[in-house]
Amino acid sequence: xxxxxxxxxxxxxxxxxxxxxxxxxxxxxxxxxxxQIISWIHQRGELDFDAMTDLSKPLRKWLxxxxxxxxxxxxxxxxxxxxxxxxxxxxxxxxxxQPGNRIEMxxxxxxxxxxxxxxxxxxCGLDCSFCATARQGFNRNLSTAEIIGQLWLARQLLAEAGVxxxxxxxxxxxxxxxxxxxxRNLLPALNLMMDDHAYGLSKRRVTVSTAGIVPxxxxxREHTDVALAVSLHAANDPLRDKLVPLNRKFPLVELLAAxxxxxxxxxxxxxxxxxxxxxxxxxxxEHAKELATLLEGVPCxxxxxxxxxxxxxxxxxxxxxxxxKFGDYLMKRGYVATIRKTRGNDIAAACGQLAGKVADxxxxxxxxxxxxxxxTVS
Numbered sequence: 001x002x003x004x005x006x007x008x009x010x011x012x013x014x015x016x017x018x019x020x021x022x023x024x025x026x027x028x029x030x031x032x033x034x035x036q037i038i039s040w041i042h043q044r045g046e047l048d049f050d051a052m053t054d055l056s057k058p059l060r061k062w063l064x065x066x067x068x069x070x071x072x073x074x075x076x077x078x079x080x081x082x083x084x085x086x087x088x089x090x091x092x093x094x095x096x097x098q099p100g101n102r103i104e105m106x107x108x109x110x111x112x113x114x115x116x117x118x119x120x121x122x123x124c125g126l127d128c129s130f131c132a133t134a135r136q137g138f139n140r141n142l143s144t145a146e147i148i149g150q151l152w153l154a155r156q157l158l159a160e161a162g163v164x165x166x167x168x169x170x171x172x173x174x175x176x177x178x179x180x181x182x183x184r185n186l187l188p189a190l191n192l193m194m195d196d197h198a199y200g201l202s203k204r205r206v207t208v209s210t211a212g213i214v215p216x217x218x219x220x221r222e223h224t225d226v227a228l229a230v231s232l233h234a235a236n237d238p239l240r241d242k243l244v245p246l247n248r249k250f251p252l253v254e255l256l257a258a259x260x261x262x263x264x265x266x267x268x269x270x271x272x273x274x275x276x277x278x279x280x281x282x283x284x285x286e287h288a289k290e291l292a293t294l295l296e297g298v299p300c301x302x303x304x305x306x307x308x309x310x311x312x313x314x315x316x317x318x319x320x321x322x323x324x325k326f327g328d329y330l331m332k333r334g335y336v337a338t339i340r341k342t343r344g345n346d347i348a349a350a351c352g353q354l355a356g357k358v359a360d361x362x363x364x365x366x367x368x369x370x371x372x373x374x375x376t377v378s
Contacts, residue, residue, distance in 0.1 A: 010023070010066065010067040010068070011067070011068055011069065011070045011143075011145045012037060012041060012063075012067050012068070012069050013041065013069055013070060013071060013144065013145030013148060013149055013152075014143055014144045014145045014188070015034075015144070015188065016038075016144075016187075016188035016189075016191035016192050016195065017034050017035060017038050017191070017192075017195055017197065017198075018034075018191070019188060020033075020034035020037060020038065021034040027066075029059070033055070033059070035197050036052070036054055036055060037052070037055075038192070038195060038197045038198050039197045039198070040052045041069065041152075042148070042152065042192060042195070042197070042198035042199060043197060043198055043199070043200075045152065045155060045156055045165070047069045047071075049063050049064050070092065070145055070149075071145065071146075071149040071152060071153060072089035072090060072091050072092075072103070072146055072149050072150065072153065073089065073090045074087055074088070074089060074090070074153065074157070075087075075088045075089060075090040075102060076088045077157070083109045084106060084107065084108050084109070085106065085107045085157075085158075085161075086104060086105070086106045086107075087104065087105050087106075087153070087154075087157065088102055088103075088104055089102060089103050089104070089105060089150065089153070090102055091103065091122065091142075091146060101122070101139075102122070103119040103122055103142070103146075103150075103175070103176050104119060104175065104176060105117060105118055105119060105150045105153075105154060105175055106175065107154055107158065107167075107168070109163070109167065113169040113170055114163075114167040114168050114169050114170070115168075115169070115170040115171070115172055116150070116151060116154050116168045116170070116171050116172070117172050117174050117175045118147060118150045118151065118171055118172070118173055118174075118175050119142065119147075119150065119175030119176035119177055120141070120142055120147060120173055120175065120176070120177040120178070120179040120182045120185075120186055121138065121139075121140070121141050121142055121176060121177025121178065121181070121182055122138070122139035122140050122141075122142065122176065122177070123136045123137050123138040123139045123176060123177065124136075124138055124176060124177045124178055125137065125138035125178075126178050126211050126244070126245065126246050127245050128211060128231070128233075128243060128244050128245070129242060129243055129244075129245075129315075130233075130243060130276055130278060130307060130313065130315050132310040132313075133176045133177070135310075135312070138177075141177075141181070141182040141185060142177070142182065142185060143185055144185045144186075144188045144189050147185060147186065147189040148188075148189040148192050148193070150175075151168070151171060151193065151199060154168060155168060169201075169205060170201070170205045170206075170207070171193055171201060171205065171206050171207070172206075172207040172209060172229070173186070173207065173208045173209055174207070174209040174229070178210065178211055178213065179208050179209065179210060180208070180210045180213040180216025180217065180219075180220065181213060181216070183216055183219060183220075186208070187223055187224065190206060190208070190224055190226055191224070193206050194206060194224075194226075203224070203225050203226050203227070204227055205227075206226045206227065207226065207227040207228070207229050207272070208220060208226055208227070208228060208229070209229040209230070209231060209274065210228070210229070210230060210231065211230075211231045211244050211246050212230060212231070212244065212246050212247065212250050212255045213246070213250065214250040214254050214255060214257075214258045217258040217259070217261075217262055218258060218261060218262075220262070221261065221262050225266070225269070227269075227272065228259070228262050228271050228272070229271070229272040229273075229274055229303075230255065230259060230271055230272070230273050230274065231244065231274045231276075232273040232274060232275050232291075233274070233275055233276050233278075233282060234247075234282050234287075235252070235282075235287060235290040235291040235293075235294040236252070236290060237251050237252055239281075239282060240252060243278075243281075243282070252294065256294065256295075256298060259271045259298055259300070260297070260298055263298070263299050269299065270299045270300050270301055271298060271299070271300045271301075272300065272301050272302075272303055273295065273300055273301070273302050273303065274303050274305060275291070275302060275303065275304050275305060276305045276306075276307050277304055277305060277306055277307055277317065277318035277322070277323050277326070278307050278315045278316070278317075278318065279307075279315070279316040279317060279318045279319065279322070280316075281315065283318040283322045283323065283326055284322070284326075285325060285326070285329060287326070288325075288326045288329040288330055289329065291330065292329070292330055292333040292335065295335070300335070300336075301335070301336040301337070301338070302330055302335055302336065302337040302338075303337075303338060303340055304323060304326060304327055304337060304338065304339045304340065305339075305340045306318065306323065306339070306340065323339055324339070327339055
């Protein structure tokens with residue numbers, strides 16, 4: 001976990017196999033070296049060039065002199081009573097121990113799988129009203145190395161804890177940030193997650209969650225076929241405008257059209273719609289009826305999420321009775337609807353609680369969205 005060397009700017013963690021093949025060719029090296037390097041770093045977890053014994057000594061020496069391998073560092077870790085683990089990670093590129101230089105990642109163990117929740121940005125600028133990350137503001141996008149580095153680190157940390165690095169069976173881009181606003185760095189990380197010479201995850205076990213960046217959904221479909229989750233939370237535009245301000249740019253009719261395009265031509269592909277249950281706001285029977293009508297014709301499943309409170313928020317969690325009635329109605333309408341079990345709440349690792357204490361409310365990210373997509377989103 002070396003520090004970034006300004007004289008050797010090539011961080012091998014930033015490259016997927018295709019990118020690394022191209023880079024080796026540009027250096028006059030055999031492109032198959034990319035597969036060897038990817039296997040050593042990601043599949044075997046090896047960062048020491050000298051240990052990469054199927055590389056020649058001159059090549060190893062050249063790599064040491066010309067490149068580096070850099071990862072986030074673990075600032076702290078917490079273990080929930082339910083087995084959920086949360087790590088606070090320190091990033092490079094800024095003063096150490098500064099709030100704007102940190103992210104969080106979470107591992108959620110279950111009987112049949114283990115899910116790693118990965119961040120894509122330092123903070124988030126989309127300002128969803130029920131999310132702790134939004135309260136922290138936005139600092140910057142993560143590099144590919146910082147995204148895939150979370151998976152690399154989690155495997156090592158779980159192995160050290162006796163859980164086993166192979167306990168990670170699923171990765172969800174549902175941590176801090178909006179993944180589709182960091183597409184350039186996200187895509188190589190997704191490729192590595194699914195590369196048989198790296199982490200070998202099935203495309204169905206890698207999920208990208210978005211608040212509704214319509215051009216990003218279309219772009220994702222063009223480049224990969226990972227699972228898609230959409231943070232919906234409301235079935236009409238006025239309410240969603242308040243909960244998810246991005247809806248003012250990409251209203252429901254456009255978002256649902258993009259979702260239909262994403263699954264088009266794939267017989268078994270479904271979109272997962274995430275729906276945080278807020279007491280008295282979006283959790284009544286009329287809201288369930290509205291949601292069922294909205295999603296007609298979209299191959300999907302609906303994930304009902306109990307709201308996880310945090311300091312300074314005015315929303316309340318829906319009652320169990322209201323959540324069950326809501327889910328029962330959706331199932332009667334023919335939808336697959338599940339109520340997510342809250343995990344890691346005692347260490348603020350549950351859905352919507354990740355913060356990392358990012359200290360920037362400059363709205364730089366909102367201005368970026370406005371410039372990129374030509375409208376105001378808050």
